[in-house]
Amino acid sequence: MTITQEQELLEQAAEIAQIAEMTDLSTEGNQFLTFTLQDEEFGIEILRVQEIKGLSRITPIPNMPYYIRGVMNLRGTVVPIIDLRAKFAMPQVDYNQFTVIIVVTIGEKVIGLVVDAVSDVLNVAEENIESAPDLGGQADTTFMTGIAKSGERLITLLNMEDLIGAETISM
Amino acid sequence: MKVDMRQFLESFFDEASEHIENMEAALLQLESTPDDTELLNTIFRAAHSIKGASSTFGVHGVGEFTHVLESLLDRMRDGEIQVTSETTEVLLASVDVLSGLLSAARDGTAEPTNTAEVVARLEEINGGKSSHASGDDDQPAEAAAEPSSGVYDVLFRPSSHFFHLGLDPLLLLRDLEECGTVSEMKLDWSQLPSIAEMDPESSYLAWTLTLQSDRDESELQDVFMFVDDETTVEFNKPEPPAAEEPVADEQEETTAIAKADGKAPAAKASGTLQRESVRVNGERLDSMINQIGELVIGISMVEQEWAEISGGTDSAAIVQLSKIVRDLQEQSLSLRMVPVAATFQKMARIVRDLSNRLGKKINFEVSGEETELDKTVVDQIGDPLIHMIRNSVDHGIETPEKRVAAGKPAEGHISVRAYHQGGNIFIELKDDGKGMDLDRIRQKAIDRGIVHKDDKLSQQEICELVFHAGLSTAEQVTDVSGRGVGMDVVRRNIEELKGSVTLNSQPGIGTTVTVRLPLTLAILDGLLISLGSEVYVIPLLSVVESFRPRKNEVKRLANNMDVVQVRGEVVPILHLHSILNITEAQSDPCQGLLVIVEDHDTKFALLVDDLIGQQQAVIKNLEANFRKVNGIAGATILGDGRVALILDIVSLKSLTR
Numbered sequence: 001m002t003i004t005q006e007q008e009l010l011e012q013a014a015e016i017a018q019i020a021e022m023t024d025l026s027t028e029g030n031q032f033l034t035f036t037l038q039d040e041e042f043g044i045e046i047l048r049v050q051e052i053k054g055l056s057r058i059t060p061i062p063n064m065p066y067y068i069r070g071v072m073n074l075r076g077t078v079v080p081i082i083d084l085r086a087k088f089a090m091p092q093v094d095y096n097q098f099t100v101i102i103v104v105t106i107g108e109k110v111i112g113l114v115v116d117a118v119s120d121v122l123n124v125a126e127e128n129i130e131s132a133p134d135l136g137g138q139a140d141t142t143f144m145t146g147i148a149k150s151g152e153r154l155i156t157l158l159n160m161e162d163l164i165g166a167e168t169i170s171m
Numbered sequence: 172m173k174v175d176m177r178q179f180l181e182s183f184f185d186e187a188s189e190h191i192e193n194m195e196a197a198l199l200q201l202e203s204t205p206d207d208t209e210l211l212n213t214i215f216r217a218a219h220s221i222k223g224a225s226s227t228f229g230v231h232g233v234g235e236f237t238h239v240l241e242s243l244l245d246r247m248r249d250g251e252i253q254v255t256s257e258t259t260e261v262l263l264a265s266v267d268v269l270s271g272l273l274s275a276a277r278d279g280t281a282e283p284t285n286t287a288e289v290v291a292r293l294e295e296i297n298g299g300k301s302s303h304a305s306g307d308d309d310q311p312a313e314a315a316a317e318p319s320s321g322v323y324d325v326l327f328r329p330s331s332h333f334f335h336l337g338l339d340p341l342l343l344l345r346d347l348e349e350c351g352t353v354s355e356m357k358l359d360w361s362q363l364p365s366i367a368e369m370d371p372e373s374s375y376l377a378w379t380l381t382l383q384s385d386r387d388e389s390e391l392q393d394v395f396m397f398v399d400d401e402t403t404v405e406f407n408k409p410e411p412p413a414a415e416e417p418v419a420d421e422q423e424e425t426t427a428i429a430k431a432d433g434k435a436p437a438a439k440a441s442g443t444l445q446r447e448s449v450r451v452n453g454e455r456l457d458s459m460i461n462q463i464g465e466l467v468i469g470i471s472m473v474e475q476e477w478a479e480i481s482g483g484t485d486s487a488a489i490v491q492l493s494k495i496v497r498d499l500q501e502q503s504l505s506l507r508m509v510p511v512a513a514t515f516q517k518m519a520r521i522v523r524d525l526s527n528r529l530g531k532k533i534n535f536e537v538s539g540e541e542t543e544l545d546k547t548v549v550d551q552i553g554d555p556l557i558h559m560i561r562n563s564v565d566h567g568i569e570t571p572e573k574r575v576a577a578g579k580p581a582e583g584h585i586s587v588r589a590y591h592q593g594g595n596i597f598i599e600l601k602d603d604g605k606g607m608d609l610d611r612i613r614q615k616a617i618d619r620g621i622v623h624k625d626d627k628l629s630q631q632e633i634c635e636l637v638f639h640a641g642l643s644t645a646e647q648v649t650d651v652s653g654r655g656v657g658m659d660v661v662r663r664n665i666e667e668l669k670g671s672v673t674l675n676s677q678p679g680i681g682t683t684v685t686v687r688l689p690l691t692l693a694i695l696d697g698l699l700i701s702l703g704s705e706v707y708v709i710p711l712l713s714v715v716e717s718f719r720p721r722k723n724e725v726k727r728l729a730n731n732m733d734v735v736q737v738r739g740e741v742v743p744i745l746h747l748h749s750i751l752n753i754t755e756a757q758s759d760p761c762q763g764l765l766v767i768v769e770d771h772d773t774k775f776a777l778l779v780d781d782l783i784g785q786q787q788a789v790i791k792n793l794e795a796n797f798r799k800v801n802g803i804a805g806a807t808i809l810g811d812g813r814v815a816l817i818l819d820i821v822s823l824k825s826l827t828r
Contacts, residue, residue: 059705059814061793061800062751063826071797071806071814076465078806078814080797109796 009054009100012118030129032122032148034155035102035115038090042115043122043148043155050103050110052118055095072112074103081112082164106160122155124148129157179337183228183397184277185450190217191270192513198262199519205254214262215244216389221269223393226349227342230276232286233269239290240265243297252296260527261292263520323384323391323406328359328377330401335372338398344378346394351384377403453546456506460693463496463503464789470496471810504691508543511589511598514553515540518560518587525564532571532582533564539589544596545691548668552598552688555661555672559600559684560585562658567604567682577679579603595712598686607676609633634674638662666821668692669710669804695790697807697817699783700766702747703756707779708788708807708817715767715774717782725760735765735776742767744776747818750802750826756780770820777823788817802826 032043053074058081060070067086071078081101085092098117103110132144143163148155194217197210204210222237240262246252264285271283325347329340347353359377363369384391388406395404470493477489515537526533544552568574568583575581585602609630616622616636628636637658658674665672670688689695689712697708698717716737724736725744733744744765748756757763757780765776788807793800804819 057813059806059816061816062753062802064800071793071816073808073812073814076461076468076808078791078793078796078808080793111796 008097009052012052012100030124030126032124032155032157033102033118034120034122035100035118037085037088037116041119041153041155042084043124043157044102044104044160046121048104048106048160050105053101053103053112055099055101055114069114072101074110074112077110079103079110079112081114083114085114085116087163104160106164111164122148122150124150124155179397180228180277182450183224183230184273187221187224187233187273188270190221191266191273192516193217194269195263195266195520196516198259198266199516199523201254202256202259202523208248211244211248211254215241215248216393218244219390220393220396223346224397226346227397230273232282233272233276236265236269236272236286236290239293239297240269243293246297258296261289261296263524264289265293321383321408322354323382323388323408325380325382325391326377326403326405326407327380327395328403329374330399331373331375333374333399333402336399340374340376340378343394343398344380347380347382347391350386350391350394351382354381354383356380451506460503460507463500464693466496467500467789468808468810468812472812475810504693505543507546507691507693509546509549510541510543511549511552512540514549514556515587515589517553518556521557521560522564522585525561526568526583529565530570531564531568533568534582534584536584536586537588538586542589542591542596544688545693547692548596548670548688551664551668552670552686555664555686556587556598556600558658558661560587563600563602563604563682567602567606569605573605577605596688596690598688600684600686601681602683603681606678606680606682607634607637609676609678612636630677631675634676637674638672669695669712693790695788695817697786697788698766699786699809699815700764700777700779701781701783702751702779703753705753706783706809706813706815707747707751708786708815709766709768709777710804710817710820711785713768713770713820715769717764717766719764720760722761733760735760737767737776740774742774742776744778745823745827746778748778750823768820770824773824775824777818788815790817 031046033046033049034041034043036042056072058070058072061068061080064070067083069081069083069086072081073079093116095114099114100118101112101114102118103112105111128149129146130149131146132141133147134141143159145157145159148157194214197213197217201207201210201214218237218241222234222241225231225233225237243252243258244262247254247258252258268283268286268289271280272286274280275282327340327344327347329338333340344356357379359379360375362375362377364375369375382391391406392404395402398404470489474489474493477486519535519537522533522535525531563585568585569577569579571581574583583602583604585600588597588599588601590597590599613622613628613633613636616633616639617624619639621636621639622628638661639659662672665686665688668688669692670686672684672686674682674684676682695708696711698711698714700707700709718737720735725733726736727733733746734741735744736742744760746758747753748758757778760776760778763778763780764782766779766782767774767776786809790805790807792805793803802819802823804817806814806816809815
């Protein structure tokens with residue numbers, strides 16, 4: 001990653017932080033950081049997000065499922081990196097300048113998620129969140145907490161515990 | 172303001188358990204040197220401190236119990252009651268009860284069931300006289316034995332933030348009252364400011380009182396042991412002491428000095444050391460050590476970047492800085508080091524109790540107890556060591572009759588020794604017992620199908636068989652052994668600490684168990700190797716040698732296993748790239764390098780692309796944020812900031828199977 005890319009990312013992150021500040025923080029916690037994978041939009045609770053980081057060197061861990069890309073040095077902490085495209089069995093693309101790692105906390109653990117790009121911070125009122133549709137075994141929806149509606153957009157809200165949970169990291 | 176009493180209670184419990192440890196150590200010593208009054212004094216002081224503090228903190232069960240204990244100790248100190256094996260026995264039992272009572276108060280565990288019994292025994296020895304009061308009209312000797320009895324003028328001025336510490340002057344005054352008779356007490360309120368200036372949470376009062384007590388000053392001082400430094404506590408004796416006293420004092424001093432030349436100083440020195448220590452929360456310490464670890468990584472990144480920018484010229488500043496950082500790291504790691512003495516003491520206690528129970532005579536010798544080890548290691552090595560010492564006493568040492576019959580002295584000998592050697596700590600456990608019955612072990616191993624009856628095994632190899640699960644050598648399961656924990660568990664525990672254990676036994680002569688442990692678990696000397704585009708770290712401890720084999724030295728066996736011949740020895744080759752799933756790594760041993768590693772006594776060769784060099788690695792465990800990975804012992808961060816995985820030699824081997 002070049003320095004300009006890093007800078008771009010930092011600006012991007014600063015922008016998001018700004019948006020976060022502008023948004024009314026007093027509303028009851030329904031704030032989500034949204035990001036894209038392929039053409040779909042996903043959201044995770046903002047309180048889980050520790051930081052957004054540019055891609056840096058990932059050390060592969062042998063004999064791991066495909067979506068566990070390896071580990072990365074996050075200021076001295078060794079953090080596992082999970083590729084969400086791979087986790088959702090979406091077609092792989094080469095990592096590019098927009099590819100970012102969202103660092104989230106799950107319990108005591110810190111984990112990095114590779115996503116295509118982060119989009120914004122969303123404030124969703126309770127009534128605009130619908131529970132995850134039950135597709136009767138057609139699709140696995142256990143890792144969804146619901147679907148948020150924001151204007152035209154539909155955002156899949158992810159439940160980190162279920163998505164990354166015990167099978168990936170021992171909790 | 173609400174004060175959280177828990178932290179004071181915590182420190183009370185910590186200190187109390189330290190006192191208990193001291194008591195136990197002194198009691199064990201007292202058994203061999205019953206005339207040592209200094210030891211009795213130590214025990215008494217410890218009991219007294221626990222008693223004083225426990226009433227301050229309202230842990231009453233402990234206070235009542237120590238009171239009974241203290242009365243007995245006091246009379247022993249005065250020479251009214253002799254130190255016998257019976258008294259020592261009861262006192263040791265009291266120490267156990269005390270520690271049980273304390274942990275009951277601390278963690279809410281069940282109180283020891285034998286408290287009443289021990290109290291009864293204490294009182295019995297004390298001749299039914301459980302309290303001080305009845306002692307007065309006893310003998311003239313008693314009065315003479317109280318040269319310190321006297322009148323004290325006591326000044327007690329709590330510091331202004333006394334209440335903030337959760338302390339109550341009244342409780343302390345009441346405690347003082349219990350130590351004797353208070354004939355006069357005056358409240359000094361001269362420091363009290365006007366109402367407007369007064370901070371209701373501060374303390375402005377002071378007390379002066381006249382106390383008549385038969386205890387000496389240091390005991391009275393103990394009442395105030397938990398107050399802060401700014402609190403004034405003064406004891407003054409208004410009358411000059413009796414004329415004969417200085418002589419007695421001098422005598423005592425000379426004996427003390429004489430002793431100091433002999434054996435006593437070790438115990439004393441460690442006592443002072445403890446007092447100078449600072450209690451720190453383990454987590455805080457760990458996080459500081461971690462951060463210094465980061466600093467080390469940071470400085471090597473700076474070094475590398477500087478080398479790139481400057482094209483190889485040295486920067487004096489960076490060299491200086493890097494030296495400081497490395498020193499700092501070494502020092503920070505030493506903060507985690509604690510001596511093994513406490514563990515050894517536990518062993519001494521077990522040898523004593525067990526040998527009494529089994530009717531054996533054992534002389535237990537300890538050396539190197541000041542040797543320091545990482546706290547985590549010390550905590551975890553205790554159980555395995557205790558298991559092994561039980562084995563020695565139970566199965567190793569014979570009964571006196573059997574020993575005499577075998578032409579050995581009736582008294583058995585067990586020694587424990589800790590020492591440094593080559594970046595490791597060794598703990599050696601040696602007994603002169605009957606050794607292990609090698610034929611029986613071999614036969615058992617054959618019966619269980621662990622070895623084949625035609626296998627030729629060296630004496631050493633047969634000894635090592637006891638580390639196999641399900642090979643207990645106890646002829647009969649006593650209540651001492653046969654707890655379902657075998658030497659296999661011992662070995663596993665030690666291996667979890669990145670250590671190893673070896674055992675050697677000679678029939679009729681004795682058994683020696685040697686445990687090797689790393690100095691610390693936080694850092695390891697590593698050999699950096701490259702494999703494809705990745706860098707891996709092999710713990711240097713397991714590395715024997717590395718070389719590039721010639722074609723004729725490498726053979727492929729029928730089951731697709733490659734082996735290499737090293738000076739006549741056939742060593743299997745592990746293709747790391749296929750085990751670790753790395754493409755584009757060298758698969759021809761003659762093009763790459765072989766690193767021979769050793770795990771216990773089995774050797775194997777790891778095929779790697781190249782050696783990069785040797786480096787100290789700060790170990791980061793993967794479980795912190797992830798989970799355990801087979802074949803990987805942990806991770807470390809290289810100078811360029813990327814993560815390298817540390818290979819786990821033991822589990823690597825199992826990955827190939």
